[in-house]
Amino acid sequence: MITQKEIAKQLGISRTTVARAINGSPLIKEETKEKVMKLIKEMKYEKNIIGSSLAIKKNKKVYCLVIKSKNEFYTQEIIRGLNEAAREYKSYSYRMEIITTDINDSQSQLDTLKKVLEYDDIDGLIITPLEKEKAYSMIEPYLEKIKVVSLGIRLNDDIYHVGPDHVKQGRIAASIMNIMLRKGEKLLIIDNGDDKISSKMYLEGFLEKAGEGKADIVGPVKGGGLENSIEIIKKLSSEQEIDGIYINRYAQDIYSKIPKKFLKDKRIVASGISEQVKKMIRNGIITATVMEEISAEGYISGKRMFELLYKGAAGKEKWEISKSHIIFPENLND
Structure with missing residues (x-):
């Protein structure tokens, strides 16, 4: 009987992709799914029911503490990925319970x-x-009893982690800006602080790479939030020629509320993705954004947890860095 591994080898794809196709996952292309299902039919593949039935005895319960971000798209995509992993391994009695807590209420998460x-x-x-x-000090006494995977924010070097390299994403954003701005043009950088997930590291990477460019850097200017940042852009744009803008936090809200005349002809690169950012790319307000594979991060963390619980390991590397993608209007998916 042909195995998923053999199917993957014949099609030149991963076994995970084969498993996703069999389970009807929305995380792979329809074209790939059709190829897998066609070969499965031709080779008369049958799921290992005996293995699955044995695994049913291994009931495992995983609690997922997910942050509820202001960017609803981020939260929804993380949950979508986690649910996809739960569905894929459902036959093993692998169960997940997702609990969300407010990104601005860290004490609630600790409680x-x-x-x-x-x-x-x-x-x-x-x-x-x-x-x-604080979270690690609470978790550490339980590490012999439970398996732990951190998602998005790395908990500890000894804990399996899934998420992007936010500093690298900041460098990528700056590299795009460096290509677009010529010598003598001005790049305004606004620092709106640390969201405890990514914004501090985005800015670190951006500043590191932007310093290699030819543009004159204005800032980083302390933004102080939405309204103050809008006033900063309006004031500086009135006083001097600003050719590019980068904001590490609240960017989508700032660009959506500021009068469009202050953004006209400016090159704007963002970090992250949301429905609002997609709309602004389509409308020509944002030139490009650097995004992570959010739903894939949720899925991979669920998969890594499954491997820890059922196989005793989740690979040699403790940090699985998710891929970064540059989104321009030309490659923006609906």
Whole structure:
């Protein structure tokens, strides 16, 4: 009987992609799914029901502490990826419970974490830790009992982690800006602080690479939030010629509220993705954005947890860095 591994080899794809096709995952292209299903039919592939039935005895419960971000798209995509992993391994009695807490309320997450760690049925924990040190000190005494994977924000070097390299993403954004701005043109950089996930690291990477460009850098200017940032852009644009703008936090809200005359003819590169950012790329307000594979991060963290619980390992590397993509109007998917 042909195996998923053999199917993957024949088609030149990963076994994970084959498994996703068999389980009807929305995370792969329809064209790829059709190729897999066609070969499965031709080779008379049958799912290993015996293996699955044995695995049913191994009930495992995973609690997922996901942050509820202001960017609803991010939260929805993370949850979509986690649910996809839960569906794929459902036959193994692999169960997930997703709990969301506000990104701006780290104490609420710590309170929830304390309760979850004391549950009798917990086998695994997937967490985006807002307070890394405090969360790790709470989790550490339980590490012999439960498996842990951090998602988005790295918890500790000893814990399996899935997420992007935010500093690298900042460097990529700056590289795009460096190509677009000529010598003597001015690049305004606004720093709106640390969101405890990515914005601080985005800015670190952006500044590092932007310094290699030919443009004159204005800033980084402390933004102080939405309204203050709008006033800064209006004021500086009135006083001097600003040719490019980069904002590490609240960018989509700022660009959507500022009068369009202050953004006209400016090159704007963003970090991250949302429905609002997509709309602004289509409308020519944002030139490009650097995004991570958000739903894939949720899926991979769920998969890594499955491997830890059922196989005892999740690979040699403790940090699986998700891919970064540059989105221009020409390659923007609906």
